[in-house]
Amino acid sequence: MMYGEPRRGTDSAAFRTGMEILLGRIRRLAAVGRLRVAEPLAAALVHATARGAVLTWLSLPEDGRDPALLTAMREAMVTAVTTESPAVQDPGPAGAARALRAVLPQQTALSEAEQHLLGEWLDRLSR
Secondary structure, three states: OOOOOOOOOOOOHHHHHHHHHHHHHHHHHHHOOOEOOOHHHHHHHHHHHHHHHHHHHHHOOHHHOOHHHHHHHHHHHHHHHEOOOOOOOOOOHHHHHHHHHHHHHHOOOOOHHHHHHHHHHHHHHOO
16 A cells, blocks of 8 residues: 555655655664664665565465464564674764774775775774
């Protein structure tokens, strides 16, 4: 009902509102260091799992609807999207900055100058 016709480039007000709520919840998970994947991917995984679960459930005959299907899909999605414990122990930017600063020397994606600059920023944020 919320989705209407699933055509590319179209969405309803209900869909947009639902996605705003989902993105807000995903953002809160990210803020406490509980996401295993990037926020956009997490939102897409949650949305795809929920949508697939609902459409599959509705397509089954009523006597063939086993609630274990929904539970298994939810648990698989939660495992794919979140970590069991926060990646950052201290909430907020200082804790995140300290965690990133600790692993910065092992990264290889940044040039030496970029790594130095990011290190300075993380040092300031971690105070």
